[in-house]
Amino acid sequence: QKEVEQDPGxxxxxxxAIVSLNCTYSNSAFQYFMWYRQYSRKGPELLMYTYSSGNKxxxxxxxxxxKSSKYISxxxxxxxxxxxxTYLCAMRRPSGSARQLTFGSGTQLTVLP
Amino acid sequence: xxxxxxSSRYLVKRTxxxxxxxxxxxxxxxxxxxxxxxxxxxxxxxxxxxxxxxKEKGDIPEGYSVSREKKERFSLILESASTNQTSMYxxxxxxxxTGGYGYTFGSGTRLTVV
Numbered sequence: 001q002k003e004v005e006q007d008p009g010x011x012x013x014x015x016x017a018i019v020s021l022n023c024t025y026s027n028s029a030f031q032y033f034m035w036y037r038q039y040s041r042k043g044p045e046l047l048m049y050t051y052s053s054g055n056k057x058x059x060x061x062x063x064x065x066x067k068s069s070k071y072i073s074x075x076x077x078x079x080x081x082x083x084x085x086t087y088l089c090a091m092r093r094p095s096g097s098a099r100q101l102t103f104g105s106g107t108q109l110t111v112l113p
Numbered sequence: 114x115x116x117x118x119x120s121s122r123y124l125v126k127r128t129x130x131x132x133x134x135x136x137x138x139x140x141x142x143x144x145x146x147x148x149x150x151x152x153x154x155x156x157x158x159x160x161x162x163x164x165x166x167x168k169e170k171g172d173i174p175e176g177y178s179v180s181r182e183k184k185e186r187f188s189l190i191l192e193s194a195s196t197n198q199t200s201m202y203x204x205x206x207x208x209x210x211t212g213g214y215g216y217t218f219g220s221g222t223r224l225t226v227v
Contacts (some may be wrong), residue, residue, distance in 0.1 A: 008153065033210030034215045043117075043203050044156075088156070090215065100146065100171070101216065105155030 003027050006089055008103030014112050019076040023089035023104045026070065030091040030102070033065050035074045038086045038106065047087075048074065079111045114138075117203050119219035126226050132191040134222050136204030144207045145187035146216065147171075147179065149200040156203065162187055194226045 006023045013019055021035075031052055036044035050056045050072075053103040056063045062075040072091075076083055089104040134169035138145065146161040148171075158171030160179040168179050176198060180188045187206075191198055201223050205216035 006155075031216075036215070036218075041221070041223075043205075043220045044216075046215045049215055083140065100158055100161055103156040105153065 001026065001107075003102050004071040004089065004091065004104045007107055008105055008112060010108040011043060012110045012112060013079055015079060015081060017079050017084070017111070019074075019079050020110060020112075021076075021087050021089075021107050021109070023072050023091075024070055025072070025091060025102075026091075027102075028067075028070065029093045031094040032092045033063070033072050034090040034101070035061075035063055036088040036090060036103075040085075044088055080110050081113050084110045117204055117206055117217050117219040119179075119202075119222050121222050122220065124222055124224045126191075126194050126224065128195060128226055130191075130194045130226075130227075132194050132224070134189040134191075134202055134204075134224070136187045136189070136219055137185050138187075138204075138206040139185065140206060140208070140217065141184070142206035142208050142217075143184075145181065146205045146207075147177075147187065147189045148203045148205065149173070150203055150221070151200050159189065176212070191224075196226050198224065199226045200224060216224075 004025045034049040035047045037047045038044040053067045060077045064073040086106040086108045088106040090101040092101045117138045147159045148156045162168045162181045178190045204219040207216045
């Protein structure tokens with residue numbers, strides 16, 4: 001079983017819809033949680049990060065972490081065609097030798113005009 | 114603007130060739146990583162380095178080696194390329210310590226081995 005599970009999609013929504021992207025994980029040691037966006041033929045770019053549980057909002061994007069359920073979400077409000085990309089969740093332990101991130105496999109999102 | 118630069122966007126090599134993928138970062142980051150990305154498998158860690166001349170194996174190191182002679186440069190070497198190494202290769206870097214701010218990625222090298 002993978003440490004991080006992410007529905008690969010593809011997910012297709014109309015412009016203006018609210019999008020919900022999700023990941024589940026099995027390792028309770030994870031404390032830092034991130035979302036990356038990857039456009040076609042590009043490298044991933046950091047979109048949002050959160051520490052431990054709670055919500056974080058940045059413009060149209062909200063990241064949510066529920067550590068009790070080992071579940072993280074990214075919400076996109078008023079989605080735009082420019083949001084069409086693959087979204088990867090990532091997480092890591094707080095310290096020590098495990099400075100590398102563990103990634104989900106990514107969800108491909110298409111926002112239709 | 115901070116950058117991770119990968120030397121080639123597209124590369125075609127023959128089976129058995131020795132292949133070098135170069136990555137340079139200008140952020141003075143301690144940590145550097147090499148991933149490969151395949152459909153349905155996501156990002157898989159090949160090797161990483163926390164300091165100059167240091168390297169550690171990731172999840173799939175077989176068939177690969179790395180070199181980090183300078184802080185800003187991290188090279189991935191395919192000792193004898195095989196068709197199952199056809200993939201997108203991504204280099205990333207991050208600062209040290211316990212911060213959770215994640216990686217800066219390069220644009221990737223799409224390698225085809227024929």
